[in-house]
Amino acid sequence: MKSWLLDSIVAGVAAWVLSCGMALPADAQSSAARAAYKVPRTPDGLPDLQGIWQVRDTTAALDVQDHAGALGIPPGRSIVVQPADGKIPYKPEALAKRRENFKNREAADTLNKCYMPGVPRITYLNFPFQIFETPKYTLIAYEYIHNYRTIFTNGTGHLDGLDWWNGDSRGHWDGDSLVVDVTDFNDQTWFDASGDYHSGKLHVVERYTRTSLDTLQYEATIEDPEVFTQPWKISIPLYRHTEPNFRILEYECQAYADEAAKGGGQ
Amino acid sequence: MKIGRVLGLIFAIAVLNAQPPAPPGGPPAGAGGDRGTGGAPAFFGGPPHKPGGPVQHLADGHPDIQGFWNSGNNGGAVFELQNHPDGRRPFFGPGKGAIVDPADGFIPYTPEAKAKALDLFQNHLADEPELHCYESGVPKQMYVQFGFQIFQPANYVVLTWEFMHAYRIIPTDGRPHIPANIKLFQGDSVGHWEGDTLVVDTTNLDDHTWYDTVGNFHSDAEHVVERFTPVDTTTIKYEATVEDPKVLTKPFKMEQDLYRSTDAKYEQMEFGCIEGNQDVKHYTKDKGGAADIKVK
Numbered sequence: 001m002k003s004w005l006l007d008s009i010v011a012g013v014a015a016w017v018l019s020c021g022m023a024l025p026a027d028a029q030s031s032a033a034r035a036a037y038k039v040p041r042t043p044d045g046l047p048d049l050q051g052i053w054q055v056r057d058t059t060a061a062l063d064v065q066d067h068a069g070a071l072g073i074p075p076g077r078s079i080v081v082q083p084a085d086g087k088i089p090y091k092p093e094a095l096a097k098r099r100e101n102f103k104n105r106e107a108a109d110t111l112n113k114c115y116m117p118g119v120p121r122i123t124y125l126n127f128p129f130q131i132f133e134t135p136k137y138t139l140i141a142y143e144y145i146h147n148y149r150t151i152f153t154n155g156t157g158h159l160d161g162l163d164w165w166n167g168d169s170r171g172h173w174d175g176d177s178l179v180v181d182v183t184d185f186n187d188q189t190w191f192d193a194s195g196d197y198h199s200g201k202l203h204v205v206e207r208y209t210r211t212s213l214d215t216l217q218y219e220a221t222i223e224d225p226e227v228f229t230q231p232w233k234i235s236i237p238l239y240r241h242t243e244p245n246f247r248i249l250e251y252e253c254q255a256y257a258d259e260a261a262k263g264g265g266q
Numbered sequence: 267m268k269i270g271r272v273l274g275l276i277f278a279i280a281v282l283n284a285q286p287p288a289p290p291g292g293p294p295a296g297a298g299g300d301r302g303t304g305g306a307p308a309f310f311g312g313p314p315h316k317p318g319g320p321v322q323h324l325a326d327g328h329p330d331i332q333g334f335w336n337s338g339n340n341g342g343a344v345f346e347l348q349n350h351p352d353g354r355r356p357f358f359g360p361g362k363g364a365i366v367d368p369a370d371g372f373i374p375y376t377p378e379a380k381a382k383a384l385d386l387f388q389n390h391l392a393d394e395p396e397l398h399c400y401e402s403g404v405p406k407q408m409y410v411q412f413g414f415q416i417f418q419p420a421n422y423v424v425l426t427w428e429f430m431h432a433y434r435i436i437p438t439d440g441r442p443h444i445p446a447n448i449k450l451f452q453g454d455s456v457g458h459w460e461g462d463t464l465v466v467d468t469t470n471l472d473d474h475t476w477y478d479t480v481g482n483f484h485s486d487a488e489h490v491v492e493r494f495t496p497v498d499t500t501t502i503k504y505e506a507t508v509e510d511p512k513v514l515t516k517p518f519k520m521e522q523d524l525y526r527s528t529d530a531k532y533e534q535m536e537f538g539c540i541e542g543n544q545d546v547k548h549y550t551k552d553k554g555g556a557a558d559i560k561v562k
Binding site: 146152166 | 325326332398399400401415417418419420422424426430431432433435437444448450451452474533534535536538540541
């Protein structure tokens with residue numbers, strides 16, 4: 001194997017950096033800190049991911065790929081890390097459908113009807129969510145329209161024949177990471193507000209890894225043979241709310257729409 | 267899932283109508299099981315409730331109440347919380363409700379509030395909050411159908427419902443309530459343990475929810491103190507004391523039993539409501555809805 005070669009290159013570069021007395025580049029510093037970070041444990045001995053988390057990159061929910069700014073849409077970089085070009089590997093006909101979706105996004109995005117957002121979109125909506133852990137289940141309670149996901153970590157498998165908005169989530173602990181296999185989706189949700197979509201064959205594997213006291217790296221590998229030429233992967237950091245009074249409140253989309261229709265509201 | 271659930275509810279109503287009222291304290295006659303024989307009892311079939319063994323405790327010393335539970339629905343409270351000796355024809359028959367104080371089982375409304383509740387029933391049933399896919403509020407959330415799951419992660423008790431995918435997060439770390447101007451469907455709950463009893467104090471409730479399906483209502487001054495007392499491994503005694511000075515002349519107290527599902531394979535399903543809600547348009551105009559038909 002070539003790992004000795006890689007090791008010696010890494011060691012050599014590190015020695016060179018140190019010998020030059022140069023500061024490490026910021027991202028190298030943070031990856032070193034990540035490697036050194038020891039994930040705390042819950043009283044049950046599980047890696048402790050508990051807390052209230054939220055994305056800081058609020059443009060991903062609008063468009064997960066690289067995009068320039070537009071009215072009401074701040075610019076943003078792609079959260080797609082595989083393939084390396086940051087682009088979703090659509091089949092040609094699926095790319096045409098994506099363009100159509102973009103044109104019709106106001107009416108066609110079911111998020112605008114207050115429906116459940118689906119996975120992984122629910123993770124990077126700009127709303128906080130709280131992770132709770134018990135030995136048999138990890139529960140994620142989202143502020144956004146009181147969605148919750150019960151992630152079974154009790155060894156049970158997927159149920160058959162369902163088509164759910166947020167899918168059926170079965171997880172396991174892989175070292176310090178929570179890995180969640182999600183299937184049984186319907187074809188009604190999108191990945192963002194720009195028409196990036198999937199079929200009912202969507203299969204998502206999520207990985208939640210705490211990288212410091214206040215950061216959690218969220219990765220999701222996405223496959224859907226009807227829409228994509230190959231699996232692709234997103235990665236986005238989540239930040240822990242450290243405000244002492246912070247808590248999950250309610251965002252009741254439908255109720256607010258009903259109030260507005262009646263001319264009321266707060 | 268929604269259609270099946272609503273049909274189930276209609277069927278259950280039909281069963282309640284067709285049969286004499288359930289004996290006090292016991293579940294109504296089974297309406298057929300859609301969860302096999304071991305599902306949560308009391309409403310959708312399953313075996314009759316059986317008392318379990320001695321209450322078990324977690325490593326932190328608190329009772330282990332984790333698992334799937336369902337309201338025993340004492341006296342048909344999900345339809346009407348208070349005593350309803352004549353029923354509400356044609357919707358459902360007589361029942362005692364779940365109020366134990368005052369002893370007559372009626373909500374101690376002020377005269378104005380009593381008139382408003384009657385008006386809601388007679389003219390505004392289309393405003394029934396769950397019809398619009400809203401969460402149920404407290405204590406109603408504790409006697410809706412289809413059951414709920416209890417989790418006990420460190421410093422919290424968390425409850426999740428299949429119905430409307432509602433949840434309640436109850437911290438037990440001694441934190442204070444949030445500021446009074448933030449009103450929530452589920453309110454702000456803080457809990458503490460008194461021996462084996464979980465005591466939950468809930469404020470910050472908005473005035474959008476009802477106590478039941480027939481217009482019994484509260485204001486945004488509602489304050490609820492709940493007590494969850496495990497009796498054995500399959501039974502929790504649930505009590506809720508409700509005060510609401512804008513609507514009530516004095517507090518009232520309700521009681522019910524919560525029963526554990528003993529089906530080891532039981533899981534909650536996803537419950538879509540907004541996603542395909544057909545209920546509102548089927549309510550007739552005389553009840554504040556959109557449907558232009560007369561029901562005899």
